[in-house]
Amino acid sequence: MADKRMTADEVAAELEDGMTIGIGGWGSRRKPMALVRAILRTPVRDLTVVSYGGPDVGLLCAAGKVKRVVFGFVTLDSIPFDPWFGRARETGAVEVTEYDEGMFGAALSAAAQRLPFLPMRAGLGSEVMRANPDLRTVRSPYADAEELVAVPARHLDVALVHLNRADARGNAQYLGPDPYFDDLFCLAAAKRFVSVEKVVETAELTAGGPVQSLLLNRGSVDGVVEAPRGAHFTTAVPDYGRDERFQRHYAGCAKDLDAWPGFVDRFLSGDERAYLSEVDKFEAEAA
Amino acid sequence: MNATRAEIAVVAVAELFRGDGEIVASPMGLIPQLGAKLARLTFEPDLLMSDGEAYLVTPDGEVEGWQPFRKMLDTIVPHGRRHVVMGANQVDRYGNQNISAIGDHAHPKKQLLGVRGAPGNTVNHRTSYWVPKHSTRVFVDAVDVVSGVGYDNAAKAGPSAEKYHDVHQVVTNLGVFGFGTPDHSMRAVSLHPGVTRDEVAAATTFELDFAGAGVSREPTAEELRLIREVLDPKSFRDKEVPA
Numbered sequence: 001m002a003d004k005r006m007t008a009d010e011v012a013a014e015l016e017d018g019m020t021i022g023i024g025g026w027g028s029r030r031k032p033m034a035l036v037r038a039i040l041r042t043p044v045r046d047l048t049v050v051s052y053g054g055p056d057v058g059l060l061c062a063a064g065k066v067k068r069v070v071f072g073f074v075t076l077d078s079i080p081f082d083p084w085f086g087r088a089r090e091t092g093a094v095e096v097t098e099y100d101e102g103m104f105g106a107a108l109s110a111a112a113q114r115l116p117f118l119p120m121r122a123g124l125g126s127e128v129m130r131a132n133p134d135l136r137t138v139r140s141p142y143a144d145a146e147e148l149v150a151v152p153a154r155h156l157d158v159a160l161v162h163l164n165r166a167d168a169r170g171n172a173q174y175l176g177p178d179p180y181f182d183d184l185f186c187l188a189a190a191k192r193f194v195s196v197e198k199v200v201e202t203a204e205l206t207a208g209g210p211v212q213s214l215l216l217n218r219g220s221v222d223g224v225v226e227a228p229r230g231a232h233f234t235t236a237v238p239d240y241g242r243d244e245r246f247q248r249h250y251a252g253c254a255k256d257l258d259a260w261p262g263f264v265d266r267f268l269s270g271d272e273r274a275y276l277s278e279v280d281k282f283e284a285e286a287a
Numbered sequence: 288m289n290a291t292r293a294e295i296a297v298v299a300v301a302e303l304f305r306g307d308g309e310i311v312a313s314p315m316g317l318i319p320q321l322g323a324k325l326a327r328l329t330f331e332p333d334l335l336m337s338d339g340e341a342y343l344v345t346p347d348g349e350v351e352g353w354q355p356f357r358k359m360l361d362t363i364v365p366h367g368r369r370h371v372v373m374g375a376n377q378v379d380r381y382g383n384q385n386i387s388a389i390g391d392h393a394h395p396k397k398q399l400l401g402v403r404g405a406p407g408n409t410v411n412h413r414t415s416y417w418v419p420k421h422s423t424r425v426f427v428d429a430v431d432v433v434s435g436v437g438y439d440n441a442a443k444a445g446p447s448a449e450k451y452h453d454v455h456q457v458v459t460n461l462g463v464f465g466f467g468t469p470d471h472s473m474r475a476v477s478l479h480p481g482v483t484r485d486e487v488a489a490a491t492t493f494e495l496d497f498a499g500a501g502v503s504r505e506p507t508a509e510e511l512r513l514i515r516e517v518l519d520p521k522s523f524r525d526k527e528v529p530a
Contacts (some may be wrong), residue, residue, distance in 0.1 A: 052356075053401075071401055072401055072402060074400070080400065081399065090397065090398055100403075100407045101360055105357060105360050120407075121448070124441075124445070125406075125441045126405070127433045146450075177342065177355065178340065178356060
């Protein structure tokens with residue numbers, strides 16, 4: 001029986017310059033932030049980041065890790081814009097492939113199904129076709145002869161997702177209301193790493209939620225990281241909601257280039273334990 | 288019993304859903320949510336209401352369905368039985384909408400959200416827009432980044448883009464605007480009580496057709512009660528649209 005437990009730093013060490021990494025979650029929701037923070041501690045760079053973007057994209061841009069962002073949006077949800085992603089775009093620091101949200105899912109689905117593309121209507125007539133001149137259309141071979149967007153498969157070198165529970169072999173469970181696209185990210189990737197709030201015995205998974213909440217089976221997971229509060233400051237309901245106060249602090253510092261080094265020194269220069277300890281102190285000060 | 292401008296806007300948004308029946312209403316933002324709930328509580332009782340998260344909910348917040356984001360994009364949007372009311376940082380005379388970026392897409396002056404679901408929404412089902420502050424910054428000659436597809440771009444993109452294209456109306460703090468002209472350019476459907484044509488024209492970069500524009504209807508006594516006592520007792524609506 002394979003025990004796939006590993007540390008966040010061991011996951012980050014799997015990344016190489018220039019890789020394409022998919023990051024699960026949605027906006028500022030259930031992002032594998034402990035894994036993202038581990039990436040910040042490595043020298044890796046020139047990443048293509050594929051994400052329904054939130055602060056994962058912002059932090060990786062801030063650290064100069066990103067060459068290209070494949071996205072349909074980047075938002076902190078309760079705060080509309082991520083300041084670091086905005087700055088990276090406005091200064092030309094990153095390239096982008098901008099997709100409609102549905103096209104983005106179709107690109108992952110095509111990769112998951114080992115198809116070169118999937119047809120869809122979304123994108124026709126919009127900037128995504130103009131801004132991505134490599135996108136092609138395809139004509140239906142049937143009587144309708146419709147011409148549709150051929151969304152190319154987006155293969156990932158690595159997928160990083162955060163769920164609520166997993167066993168040591170990689171069967172993983174979400175306990176919140178929305179699976180997002182995390183299973184699809186894993187199916188589209190060559191290597192798949194899941195961080196979870198808690199590693200439990202296999203039997204505890206179905207004891208803790210309906211079998212439909214077992215989003216990933218171990219066949220699509222290569223490594224399991226136990227990372228309590230590993231989605232902080234994004235949501236990982238029902239374990240915890242978004243830390244709105246900390247998110248406001250992040251966004252405030254990210255807006256102000258004079259304040260940002262202080263944020264990095266305090267929260268991002270140490271390991272995950274140091275991060276959570278500083279977060280606790282921050283919360284205590286603010287309380 | 289004078290209705291505030293915010294209350295007129297809520298009713299105008301509710302009217303967007305008139306006749307929609309048993310489809311999914313996806314209102315983005317406070318006034319659109321109040322409008323959709325008002326429609327559901329009054330003249331469109333069969334509307335299915337997305338809460339913007341993973342649930343379909345009744346006006347009381349009771350969960351009556353599961354609709355996570357992936358289901359939304361894989362089936363609800365392309366299936367087409369949906370009416371979304373989105374925001375718009377820019378909108379032009381043919382109903383193109385921009386929420387992605389200001390300036391050239393390759394080198395934006397200001398990065399916004401990204402196109403989100405607007406390209407897919409606009410070629411798959413009915414889409415309306417809500418603009419809380421009607422101004423020349425929003426109502427522009429041509430949007431910088433086509434996120435939601437307008438009538439001219441749908442026509443240029445061909446029959447597959449036009450097949451289900453249905454940009455319905457734009458509601459603002461000043462009035463209601465539609466595309467029921469021969470070339471689908473924008474026309475005023477109604478101006479809110481007290482709003483003049485000059486005021487709207489001054490807040491709009493392109494020329495608007497005012498022919499046949501009426502006055503937006505006032506809420507009924509019951510609608511006003513629902514808005515004030517049931518849907519928004521803390522008057523958050525006044526923060527979005529000052530009286």
